[in-house]
Amino acid sequence: MLVNGIPGNSISIRDRGLLYGDGVFRTLRVAQGKALHWSLHYLKLQRDCAALGITCPDEVLLCAELDKVLAQHPDGVVKLIVTRGESGRGYTPSAAAEPTRIWDFSPLPDYPAECAMQGVKARVCSLRLSAQPRMACVKHLNRLENVLAAAELSDAQLHGEPAAEGLLLDADGHLIEGTRSNLFLVSQGRLVTPDLSRCGVAGIQRGRVMAWALQHGVTLHVRDVGLEEALQADELFIVNSVIGLWPICELEQRHWSHFPVAVQIRLGLERQDA
Amino acid sequence: MLVNGIPGNSISIRDRGLLYGDGVFRTLRVAQGKALHWSLHYLKLQRDCAALGITCPDEVLLCAELDKVLAQHPDGVVKLIVTRGESGRGYTPSAAAEPTRIWDFSPLPDYPAECAMQGVKARVCSLRLSAQPRMACVKHLNRLENVLAAAELSDAQLHGEPAAEGLLLDADGHLIEGTRSNLFLVSQGRLVTPDLSRCGVAGIQRGRVMAWALQHGVTLHVRDVGLEEALQADELFIVNSVIGLWPICELEQRHWSHFPVAVQIRLGLERQDA
Numbered sequence: 113m114l115v116n117g118i119p120g121n122s123i124s125i126r127d128r129g130l131l132y133g134d135g136v137f138r139t140l141r142v143a144q145g146k147a148l149h150w151s152l153h154y155l156k157l158q159r160d161c162a163a164l165g166i167t168c169p170d171e172v173l174l175c176a177e178l179d180k181v182l183a184q185h186p187d188g189v190v191k192l193i194v195t196r197g198e199s200g201r202g203y204t205p206s207a208a209a210e211p212t213r214i215w216d217f218s219p220l221p222d223y224p225a226e227c228a229m230q231g232v233k234a235r236v237c238s239l240r241l242s243a244q245p246r247m248a249c250v251k252h253l254n255r256l257e258n259v260l261a262a263a264e265l266s267d268a269q270l271h272g273e274p275a276a277e278g279l280l281l282d283a284d285g286h287l288i289e290g291t292r293s294n295l296f297l298v299s300q301g302r303l304v305t306p307d308l309s310r311c312g313v314a315g316i317q318r319g320r321v322m323a324w325a326l327q328h329g330v331t332l333h334v335r336d337v338g339l340e341e342a343l344q345a346d347e348l349f350i351v352n353s354v355i356g357l358w359p360i361c362e363l364e365q366r367h368w369s370h371f372p373v374a375v376q377i378r379l380g381l382e383r384q385d386a
Numbered sequence: 387m388l389v390n391g392i393p394g395n396s397i398s399i400r401d402r403g404l405l406y407g408d409g410v411f412r413t414l415r416v417a418q419g420k421a422l423h424w425s426l427h428y429l430k431l432q433r434d435c436a437a438l439g440i441t442c443p444d445e446v447l448l449c450a451e452l453d454k455v456l457a458q459h460p461d462g463v464v465k466l467i468v469t470r471g472e473s474g475r476g477y478t479p480s481a482a483a484e485p486t487r488i489w490d491f492s493p494l495p496d497y498p499a500e501c502a503m504q505g506v507k508a509r510v511c512s513l514r515l516s517a518q519p520r521m522a523c524v525k526h527l528n529r530l531e532n533v534l535a536a537a538e539l540s541d542a543q544l545h546g547e548p549a550a551e552g553l554l555l556d557a558d559g560h561l562i563e564g565t566r567s568n569l570f571l572v573s574q575g576r577l578v579t580p581d582l583s584r585c586g587v588a589g590i591q592r593g594r595v596m597a598w599a600l601q602h603g604v605t606l607h608v609r610d611v612g613l614e615e616a617l618q619a620d621e622l623f624i625v626n627s628v629i630g631l632w633p634i635c636e637l638e639q640r641h642w643s644h645f646p647v648a649v650q651i652r653l654g655l656e657r658q659d660a
Contacts, residue, residue, distance in 0.1 A: 240518075
C-alpha cells in the first residue's frame with residue numbers, strides 16, 4: 113500500500129476523496145509482475161481526471177509507484193485511487209490542491225472457472241441509475257448507487273436467490289450496465305452495448321471488446337437498449353478487468369446455454385492479455 | 387480531530403467513505419461550547435444512516451465525542467462524518483462493518499454581516515442535479531455535483547462575476563437548492579420551498595424554517611418551483627447551519643432590496659439559537 117509514493121494505509125480526513133468522493137479510480141488486474149493494459153488504464157485515468165478538472169498525475173510517477181506495488185504483489189488486483197487532494201472547508205476545489213495517489217492490493221477473487229465457461233446468473237436491480245451527463249462514463253468515487261445495488265444482490269442471496277451480477281436500468285427503463293461490469297448483447301451476429309452518455313461507467317474492457325469487434329469486422333451498435341431486447345438476445349455477456357468476460361446464463365426466467373460469440377471474444381481478449 | 391473516539395486526523399484507505407462515498411455527514415455550528423440544534427442533527431443523522439442501511443452510532447457515544455471536540459474548540463464549525471466503515475474489495479456492504487466516526491473542526495468563516503442584512507448575489511449553475519429518489523434528501527458523501535457546481539461559481543468569480551451562492555436546477559428545470567444551502571421563496575406572504583423527493587439535500591435549517599412557518603401560521607408549500615416563479619417572488623432566501631439565513635439580493639438581472647419576511651424568520655431562528 114502506497115499513499116503519495118510512501119508506504120502507508122491511511123489518508124487525511126480532510127482529503128476530498130473522503131469528504132465528497134472527489135476523485136477517480138482504476139482497478140487493475142496484475143499478473144506475473146505486470147499490470148494488464150496499463151496504457152489503456154492510464155488513458156482512461158487521464159480522461160476521468162479531465163472530466164472532473166483534477167490534474168492527472170504524471171505517468172512516469174505512477175509507473176514508478178506501480179512498480180513498487182508489483183515488486184511486493186506480482187499477482188492479483190491493484191486499485192489506484194486519484195483524489196483531488198486535501199482542501200479547506202467547502203465544496204470549491206482549490207487550484208492549489210495536490211492530487212492524492214493511493215495504491216492498494218487485494219488477492220485475485222477465487223471465481224470458479226465455470227463462470228467464464230458456463231455463464232453466470234444475473235438479476236435486474238430495482239435501483240434505477242440517475243442521469244448525469246456531466247459525469248457519465250467517468251469512474252469517479254461517487255459510487256453509492258453501486259453500493260445500494262450490490263446490497264440488493266446480497267439481500268436476494270440471503271433469500272435464496274443468488275446472482276453473480278445485478279443489471280441496472282436508468283429511470284427511462286434503458287439497460288445501462290452491471291453493478292461492477294459493462295454489458296453486451298449479441299443478436300444475429302451483431303454486438304450491441306448500451307449508450308453511456310447519460311449514466312454508467314465506460315470501463316476499459318468495454319473499450320477492448322469494441323476494438324475487438326472493429327478489428328474482426330463484427331458490427332457493433334452503441335445505443336439505448338431495453339430489457340426486453342436483452343431478454344431476446346442470442347447471447348448476453350458482462351466484462352470487467354477482474355472477471356474478464358462472463359456470459360449470462362440466466363436472467364428473468366430466460367436461460368442461455370450456448371455462447372459462441374462470447375467465447376470467441378473472450379479467447380480473443382485473453383490472447384491479447386498473454 | 388477525533389476518529390472513532392481517538393485523537394487523529396487520518397482514516398484507512400480501505401474505508402468505504404473514501405472508496406465509494408459510502409457515508410453521511412453533518413455540519414454543526416458550535417458556539418460557546420455548545421452545538422446548536424444537536425437533537426435535530428442527530429435525528430437527521432439517524433434518518434440518513436437508515437436511508438443507506440448504515441448503523442447509526444449511538445447518541446450517547448457521539449455526545450461524549452462531541453464534548454471532547456467542544457472542550458478544545460468551543461466556537462466555530464464542527465463536521466461529523468459517519469461512514470459504513472472498512473470493507474474488503476467490492477461494493478457489497480458487509481454486515482460486519484463497524485461504522486467510522488470522524489470529527490473535524492474549522493473556524494467560523496468570516497462572512498460580512500451584510501450578507502444577512504443586505505442579501506447576497508446568487509447565480510444559476512449550468513450543472514443540472516440528477517434525480518435519484520433512493521438518495522434524495524440524504525446528506526451523503528457523494529457530493530461531486532456540489533463540487534462541480536461550486537467550481538462553476540469559482541470560475542465565474544475569476545471572470546469578474548462573483549456570486550455568494552449557486553442555485554441548482556434538476557434536468558426538468560425545477561429549482562432545487564443552492565450548492566450548500568436550501569432555498570425559500572416568499573410570495574404574497576406565503577412561503578414556498580422546492581420539493582426534494584427526487585434530488586437535493588433536506589437540511590435541518592430548512593426544517594427549522596418550515597417549523598417556524600407552522601408555529602407562526604404562515605402558509606408553506608413544498609412543491610416544484612421553476613426559475614421564472616423564483617424570479618417573480620417577493621423575496622428569496624437561502625439557509626444552512628453555518629450561514630444561518632441570507633436573503634438573495636440579485637439573481638439573473640433581477641434585484642431585491644427589501645426582505646421583511648426573511649428578516650422576520652432570521653430573527654425568529656436566531657432567537658431559538660440563543
